[in-house]
Amino acid sequence: MTVPPLSATTEPYQATTADPTPVSPRQRTDPRLVVSLILRKLGGAAFVVWAAASLTFLMQALLPGDRATMLLNQQTGQVQERSAEELAPINEMFGFTDPLLVQYLSFLGGLLRGDLGVSYQLLQPVTTVIGDQIAPTVILTFSSLVVAWVIALVLLVLTARRVGWVSRLFSGLEAAAAALPQYWLGIILLVVFALGLGLFPVVGGEGPLGLVLPALTLGLPLAGFLGQTMRAEFERTLDEPFVLTARARGMSDTGVRIRHVLRHALLPGLTLTGWAIGSLFSGAVIAENVFSRPGLGGVLVDAVNGRDLPVVCGVVMLVALIYVIANLVVDTAYVLVDPRLKLTH
CATH class of the missing domain: 1.10.3720.10 (MetI-like)
Structure with missing residues (x-):
């Protein structure tokens, strides 16, 4: 079999049993394939983050009992019923009495701004509590x-x-x-x-x-x-x-x-x-x-024991975000190791 000569711009390609699908240099370097891959992966990543955010919101919103009462009892160290006058400042601060949809949209808006809420125990931004550890x-x-x-x-x-x-x-x-x-x-x-x-x-x-x-x-x-x-x-x-x-x-x-x-x-x-x-x-x-x-281990244990849900949810969101970013990096590494995967993606 006669092998045609290679031009200066063409790379030799040898198909083997482990490499059954020949890929031309143009296919390996077509930027449209890369952009399409990135957009699909970013869409999947956004969905995972949204799903994790929605679950963390439901963890807080559907918790049995009144959140304002629980928060006030944690701050005072006394477990007792609270009057409406005592609970009003807390409800106003955290928006506990707003309609559920309003709370949900406010929660998502805060996430887009990097705001994970305020710790019930420490009364500090969750981002600060997590960032310190x-x-x-x-x-x-x-x-x-x-x-x-x-x-x-x-x-x-x-x-x-x-x-x-x-x-x-x-x-x-x-x-x-x-x-x-x-x-x-x-x-x-x-x-x-x-x-x-x-x-x-x-x-x-x-x-x-x-x-x-x-x-x-x-x-x-x-x-x-x-x-x-x-x-x-x-x-x-x-x-x-x-x-x-x-x-x-x-x-x-x-x-x-x-x-x-x-x-x-x-x-x-x-x-x-x-x-x-x-x-x-x-x-x-x-x-x-x-x-x-x-580290975050001690923060999470303290938050679970103290029912500090904003901190717990913040850690959950962080793990989800790290998982998403890591998978995006892995997909990129996949393509670098084997350029043929751009086509299969």
Whole structure:
């Protein structure tokens, strides 16, 4: 078969079993495809945020009992019936007596302005309450994500399709790690490495040392889940013709795994990363309480115990927003890893 010469502006393309659909350079770079993808994803993200906002509003509006009475009782520390005169200032401040539709529209308007309401307990803007404690939680979340990916990728490259028992052993360990309850794992790590061996601080802990055990608490189960998700694709890709060609050209086994196979195995893991960030962010609440770390964990626990619904709803909205943003970033990374996905999107 005669291969036509390539022009200066045309990139060579080789179709393989793992790459069945040829994509022209024009399709890979057509800005209309990118704009269409972004608009669809932004529309889906807006719907998720709206749904989360509506649910958080209903959590407050449909709570049994009078919200003004509950708020006044929390402020005074006394549980008793309140007169209309006592409740009037609170109802006027928070708009509790307005029609439900008016409250809903006011709530959505506040969200568009970045206003999540006022904390019932602290009488401070919810954005201030959350903003004061969000940094430690964000640091813990992304540290855990890095830990999970590093562990998953290292074990995958070193153990996939090795001697039979090695691959089966680590596959089983990944499954076991994925099933570990975070609260139980955190307590075990705390007892063994902090109380027993004294390698890490028991309570709180500033700096990198104080971050190690909480990050492992969240990262180990996710590493097992990512490893299980990517292992099958990694081992399947090892049998592809382009991998055999790379070996025939003298490339080392480790080089083949890292340069050629790993890229294909990343796609299933990237699919889960958006979900994983939201899961880690909410799981940070558990880790922060186990290790007595500052962050949104303590804020949320105090808000739930004190029935401070604006703060609870603010944290829920924040988790939803982080989930949406993370998934948008993951979709973009998908296209960068495999440009053909622009067409399927």
